[in-house]
Amino acid sequence: MKTLDETYYVQALEAFIERCDQEQVTLAWIRAKMPSLLKAVRWPVSTAEVVSVVGVGSGKGIMDVDVLKLVQQECPENPLHCIGIEPNPDELARYKKTAAGEKDFALGSTTFEWHEKISEEFESLLPSRPDSRYHVIHMFQMLYHVRDMEETIQNYYNKLTEGGLMVITIASKDGNDLLKAFDDYESTIPNLHDLPAQNMKRYSDDVLPILRRMAILHHSETVSYQVDVSECFVDGSLAGKMLLDFICLTNATCVYQSLAESDRSALLNSMSKYCKAGIGEDDRGRRMLTLTFDCITFYKGKHAQSVCNGVA
Numbered sequence: 001m002k003t004l005d006e007t008y009y010v011q012a013l014e015a016f017i018e019r020c021d022q023e024q025v026t027l028a029w030i031r032a033k034m035p036s037l038l039k040a041v042r043w044p045v046s047t048a049e050v051v052s053v054v055g056v057g058s059g060k061g062i063m064d065v066d067v068l069k070l071v072q073q074e075c076p077e078n079p080l081h082c083i084g085i086e087p088n089p090d091e092l093a094r095y096k097k098t099a100a101g102e103k104d105f106a107l108g109s110t111t112f113e114w115h116e117k118i119s120e121e122f123e124s125l126l127p128s129r130p131d132s133r134y135h136v137i138h139m140f141q142m143l144y145h146v147r148d149m150e151e152t153i154q155n156y157y158n159k160l161t162e163g164g165l166m167v168i169t170i171a172s173k174d175g176n177d178l179l180k181a182f183d184d185y186e187s188t189i190p191n192l193h194d195l196p197a198q199n200m201k202r203y204s205d206d207v208l209p210i211l212r213r214m215a216i217l218h219h220s221e222t223v224s225y226q227v228d229v230s231e232c233f234v235d236g237s238l239a240g241k242m243l244l245d246f247i248c249l250t251n252a253t254c255v256y257q258s259l260a261e262s263d264r265s266a267l268l269n270s271m272s273k274y275c276k277a278g279i280g281e282d283d284r285g286r287r288m289l290t291l292t293f294d295c296i297t298f299y300k301g302k303h304a305q306s307v308c309n310g311v312a
């Protein structure tokens with residue numbers, strides 16, 4: 001899939017993260033929901049066996065570190081091995097720094113293996129690790145970037161342990177006001193749907209049919225968060241431009257590299273119709289938009305059926 005220039009992408013991602021509560025909302029979901037999801041994983045019987053966790057597209061690793069702490073609580077006596085896959089060197093460096101600062105991981109029984117790679121490169125290494133199996137594999141907000149979602153999901157699913165857990169978060173179409181704004185705007189663009197398929201934005205709606213084709217029993221939950229888009233309406237604001245570019249990359253139906261000035265005004269017009277005034281202490285009077293993502297979870301193999309039936 002087309003992406004922005006790598007350095008600019010990270011700056012634009014930062015502009016987005018600073019103005020939205022997606023990180024906090026994701027961490028809140030992890031802390032509220034993952035403990036019970038992890039309870040149902042089929043962990044190794046022996047406490048001497050290594051428990052392995054893989055994060056794909058880890059970014060700066062905040063979700064990875066949180067998940068790992070919960071896994072550690074679940075299997076306090078097992079050694080943990082954590083694999084982080086992240087192509088951006090700056091993001092990976094931040095992940096390493098965060099992990100090094102975590103006193104919970106300094107006990108010597110937690111090891112890390114970092115891969116400065118895109119997922120596809122790591123996936124191509126999997127056949128050379130025939131004995132490796134992973135108990136938890138997560139992909140937080142990253143499936144937009146892989147060449148072929150189905151291949152990637154299949155490759156990792158094959159490497160899950162029997163009874164292992166996979167967690168995917170990806171944008172949802174449900175209750176997504178930004179998507180409605182894009183729908184309005186894009187309805188004014190002629191020939192939009194003649195664009196090549198790889199330029200189409202990905203949503204959870206694209207993941208669920210893949211899981212159905214793979215006959216994977218799964219659970220999906222929609223979570224909403226807010227983004228403060230006020231800066232996008234400020235003429236000449238670099239942060240506003242980066243925010244809008246990131247939003248276009250990750251939320252438009254069609255992926256735009258960057259918007260021409262006339263398109264930018266048309267999109268802003270559509271967005272303003274869906275903005276609500278912020279009500280929180282820090283965002284009173286700001287222009288807020290609601291976005292949503294789905295948290296999709298499933299287990300490998302027969303175990304999935306037992307968990308659904310409550311007998312795991």
Ligand SMILES: C[S@@+](CC[C@H](N)C(=O)[O-])C[C@H]1O[C@@H](n2cnc3c(N)ncnc32)[C@H](O)[C@@H]1O
Binds near residue numbers: 056057119
């Ligand atoms: C939206 S960020 C999510 C980061 C992190 N998972 C989180 O939730 O905070 C997407 C991440 O995927 C990484 N990425 C981009 N293309 C990738 C690919 N083909 N394989 C793996 N990661 C990729 C980006 O560098 C970025 O760090």
